[in-house]
Amino acid sequence: MKIEQEERELIEVKNLVKDYGGHLAVDHLNFTIQDGKIYGFLGPNGAGKSTTMNIITGYIGATEGDVWINGHNILEDPEEAKRCIGYLPELPPLYVDMTVKEQLNFAAELKKIPKKDMEEEVLKVMNLAKLTDVSGRLIRNLSKGYRQRVGLAQAVLGFPPVIILDEPTVGLDPKQIIEIRDTIRELGQKHTVILSSHILSEVSAVCDHVLIIDRGRLIASDTPENLERQMADASGMELLIKGEEAQIRDILDTIPQAADVTVKESGEEAVKKVTFRLAGTGEEGVDIREIIFFAFADNRLPILSMHVNKASLEEVFLELTADAESEDKELNADLESENTDTENKKSDGEEEL
Amino acid sequence: MAAVYKRELKSYFQSMTGYVFIAFMVLFIGIYFMAYNMMSGYPYFSYTLSGMVTIIMIGIPVLTMRSFADDRKTKTDQLLLTSPVSVGKIVLGKYLSMITVFAVPVVLSCLCPLIIKMNGTAHLKADYAAILAFFFLGCVYIAIGMFISSLTESQIIAAVGTFGIILLLLLWPNLVGFLPTTALGSLIGFFLLWSLAVLIVNRITSHTGLAVILEAAGIIVMVGLYLIKKGLFDRALTNVMEKVAITDVFQNFATHYIFDLGGLITYISIILLLVFLTVQSIEKRRWS
Numbered sequence: 001m002k003i004e005q006e007e008r009e010l011i012e013v014k015n016l017v018k019d020y021g022g023h024l025a026v027d028h029l030n031f032t033i034q035d036g037k038i039y040g041f042l043g044p045n046g047a048g049k050s051t052t053m054n055i056i057t058g059y060i061g062a063t064e065g066d067v068w069i070n071g072h073n074i075l076e077d078p079e080e081a082k083r084c085i086g087y088l089p090e091l092p093p094l095y096v097d098m099t100v101k102e103q104l105n106f107a108a109e110l111k112k113i114p115k116k117d118m119e120e121e122v123l124k125v126m127n128l129a130k131l132t133d134v135s136g137r138l139i140r141n142l143s144k145g146y147r148q149r150v151g152l153a154q155a156v157l158g159f160p161p162v163i164i165l166d167e168p169t170v171g172l173d174p175k176q177i178i179e180i181r182d183t184i185r186e187l188g189q190k191h192t193v194i195l196s197s198h199i200l201s202e203v204s205a206v207c208d209h210v211l212i213i214d215r216g217r218l219i220a221s222d223t224p225e226n227l228e229r230q231m232a233d234a235s236g237m238e239l240l241i242k243g244e245e246a247q248i249r250d251i252l253d254t255i256p257q258a259a260d261v262t263v264k265e266s267g268e269e270a271v272k273k274v275t276f277r278l279a280g281t282g283e284e285g286v287d288i289r290e291i292i293f294f295a296f297a298d299n300r301l302p303i304l305s306m307h308v309n310k311a312s313l314e315e316v317f318l319e320l321t322a323d324a325e326s327e328d329k330e331l332n333a334d335l336e337s338e339n340t341d342t343e344n345k346k347s348d349g350e351e352e353l
Numbered sequence: 354m355a356a357v358y359k360r361e362l363k364s365y366f367q368s369m370t371g372y373v374f375i376a377f378m379v380l381f382i383g384i385y386f387m388a389y390n391m392m393s394g395y396p397y398f399s400y401t402l403s404g405m406v407t408i409i410m411i412g413i414p415v416l417t418m419r420s421f422a423d424d425r426k427t428k429t430d431q432l433l434l435t436s437p438v439s440v441g442k443i444v445l446g447k448y449l450s451m452i453t454v455f456a457v458p459v460v461l462s463c464l465c466p467l468i469i470k471m472n473g474t475a476h477l478k479a480d481y482a483a484i485l486a487f488f489f490l491g492c493v494y495i496a497i498g499m500f501i502s503s504l505t506e507s508q509i510i511a512a513v514g515t516f517g518i519i520l521l522l523l524l525w526p527n528l529v530g531f532l533p534t535t536a537l538g539s540l541i542g543f544f545l546l547w548s549l550a551v552l553i554v555n556r557i558t559s560h561t562g563l564a565v566i567l568e569a570a571g572i573i574v575m576v577g578l579y580l581i582k583k584g585l586f587d588r589a590l591t592n593v594m595e596k597v598a599i600t601d602v603f604q605n606f607a608t609h610y611i612f613d614l615g616g617l618i619t620y621i622s623i624i625l626l627l628v629f630l631t632v633q634s635i636e637k638r639r640w641s
Contacts, residue, residue: 057435061640083437093432095360097367109356110436154432 003037008035009190010084011056015069018051018216025051026062027216035161038188040207040224044321048216049196050090053166057087070161083111086163090170092151095141101149103139107154117157117287119325128183129153131285145176152180156187163187165195169202181206228325236260236277237288240304241296242270252276253293257288271304357433357446361420362453371454374416378458386465396474398466399483399607406600409491410519416454416525417498418512419636426506434639444499444631451495459488479610486606486613489620493599494519496627503634525598529591538585540579543590547571557637567579599623 002074011033013295018026026048033039041049054060056067058074058081067074072081094103113121126132128150134142139150148168168184169177175279184206187193197203203210204224212220212227220227237258240246245263252258252274259279266273289306296303365371385401424430432499433443466480498515502629521528532542548568555564579586595601602616 054431059431059434059639079437079439085435087431087435089428089431089435091428091431093427093429095364095429096427097364102363106356106360107432107436109359110432110438112437183377345464 005144009033010035010070011194012066012068013052013056014066014068016046016052016067016242017063018055018060019166020061024216026055029065029213029216029218031211031218031221033162033194035192037192037208038184038206039192039194040210041194041213042198042200042203042317043213044198047198047213049198050166051211051216052213053087053164053194053196054089057085057164058082059087059089081242084161086155086157086160088148088151088155088163088165088168090166092147092154094139094147094150094154097138099136100142101125101135104153104157107157109134111158111160113158121159121329125153125157128156128186130179144171145173148172148176148180152183159191159238161192163191163193167196167198169197169199170210177202185275195303212317212320219320236275236309237292238307238309239274239292240266240268240306241272241274242304243272243299243301245272247299247301248272251299251301255291255295257291354438354442354446354449357438357443358450358453361447361450365450365454366414367477370415370419374412374454375457377412377415378405378408379461382458382462382465386468389423390465390469391472394473395520396469397476397483398462398469399605399610400482401465402462402483403604403607405487406490406523406603409494410516413455413491413494413498413519414512414515416451417495417502417515418508419502420451420499421503421631422505422511426508430635434635440632440635441628444503444628444635448499448628448631450494451499452492455491455495456488459484459491465627476610479606482612483606484604486603486617490600490603493620493623493627495550496624496631500627500631500634503631522597522599526595526601529594529598532591532594534588534591536579536589538584539586539588539590540575543575544572547575623633 009032013029013031013033016026016029017024029048029052041052043049051060053150055062056069056074058078061075067081069081072084074081095106098106101122104125105118108118108122123132126135129152130147131146131153134146139147142150148171152165152168155165165184169180172180172258181202184193184195188208190208195203195206207224210220210222210224211218212229248263249261252261258276261274261276264273264275289308292306293303362371365374382401382405385404386398389395389400389404419428419534424433428546434440463481463484466484467476467477468474469480470477494515497518498511501514501518502508502511505514548571551564551568551571554567555561558564599620602613602619605611605613605616
């Protein structure tokens with residue numbers, strides 16, 4: 001029974017297109033969201049994250065394509081579909097002339113939470129978002145961090161199966177960011193959470209699954225660990241070695257795993273900074289660091305420091321979005337690719353509408 | 354719907370707009386009432402209401418400008434439109450809340466005919482019928498204001514637009530007099546109106562073929578009718594355009610003391626049409 005639930009597709013997005021007068025904000029997007037995980041939507045600004053979220057939640061319509069939420073089509077059965085979603089947009093949609101409690105009561109009524117449970121439900125989300133201290137204050141007088149929390153409480157209200165958060169930590173101080181992340185993790189235990197971000201560390205810290213979006217297209221979808229593993233080729237080493245450049249290069253030439261060796265002055269006398277990329281895995285069970293250590297030790301060249309650079313999600317992301325960009329450039333005429341910057345800016349503006 | 358209605362109503366009285374609107378209305382009802390009925394001794398309260406028709410032209414835009422423009426600007430429409438509530442119910446909730454605020458000064462004005470009665474002859478039936486017609490006229494204006502507010506993000510544009518249209522409707526009976534009355538003039542007038550309608554349809558549907566077919570069909574029908582029965586077009590444009598003068602219904606109540614039931618039904622139809630158009634304008638915005 002449990003397994004069945006985990007395998008269930010909660011959201012299905014099929015061939016989604018959003019055309020803003022000639023500019024494709026979302027370009028034939030396909031993905032499915034399974035029950036009970038935290039998903040991260042990752043992409044640079046203007047990649048189409050907000051647009052996609054707005055379409056999934058039924059705020060705007062798609063030019064083409066379909067969205068199913070828990071089996072309900074967002075167009076054919078909007079009320080049932082929307083009932084399954086709690087949404088926190090980029091800017092929390094709050095009425096500044098209401099108090100926190102009034103706002104949440106209003107949201108509870110909109111979400112058709114039965115009158116008898118309302119009080120309890122509102123209290124629950126206020127505790128979750130740590131809002132009990134400010135429940136009587138006007139939203140007008142709240143700081144950005146508190147407003148974000150009210151928005152989060154509002155999204156969580158009624159505990160819908162899917163909670164969608166658009167850049168939930170933007171504009172918050174580090175302490176608030178940690179708090180919101182903890183809350184998201186807590187929510188992720190019982191709900192499916194989708195959050196968007198252009199901050200990689202956030203996604204890798206919180207999410208079970210990452211969807212990387214660039215220019216409205218899905219360019220990767222995997223767990224953060226797998227994405228990093230895919231990039232094993234990009235990992236490399238950085239060493240500080242006391243010795244002559246020629247000698248260092250000779251030694252490294254004997255080690256097949258070391259590729260693209262660069263040797264630079266480190267600033268210290270006679271110490272060179274050596275970096276190289278790790279190519280291939282080499283022999284099973286042998287640590288590359290050992291090989292390097294003994295190779296230099298045999299030649300009596302002291303290694304002053306050794307550091308393995310693992311590919312972070314950041315690099316994966318940059319690599320993938322850069323790939324998409326270069327493909328684009330190959331496809332398009334030069335003139336057109338020069339225009340992409342202005343197009344991106346345009347899409348930013350339009351998303352705010 | 355109830356949730357939206359309650360919130361909007363509350364917000365009118367939290368942001369002062371509601372109080373200011375009611376105070377403004379009551380003040381001017383008082384001034385006109387004093388001048389016409391108390392000082393000049395005119396026994397019909399409906400006379401005061403005729404004066405108020407120009408005053409609500411200023412009051413109503415203030416009441417309606419916020420309704421959708423502000424939601425759109427502050428993005429609170431994201432909460433409404435992603436909730437399991439249909440757009441129709443959101444629009445109705447907001448509309449009813451504005452009507453409720455408008456009803457307060459109207460209900461207060463119901464005291465005035467009684468004051469007249471205390472001081473002499475009163476025509477209670479005619480006066481209360483006029484108050485009813487005045488209320489419905491206000492509801493039509495509110496529906497116009499709400500529709501315009503749903504078209505824009507700016508409260509100023511919404512207010513000025515609403516004011517402009519209400520003023521135009523007020524001047525309409527006089528403006529119609531300038532229209533050509535000859536058959537050919539009517540034909541040209543209808544042609545222009547039809548072209549405008551087709552243009553709007555084209556803008557909404559973005560379907561050029563449909564627009565061309567509609568335009569061609571309209572021209573064929575109109576020119577055909579003109580050639581077959583020219584008499585049909587005499588004064589036709591003026592007759593049709595006179596129908597748009599919605600203040601006439603209120604004037605039937607207020608100056609001719611006629612209970613114009615047909616007119617009230619016209620008011621209700623216009624309200625329903627505008628509510629429908631507001632829903633469409635919000636839906637349309639989500640798709641473009």
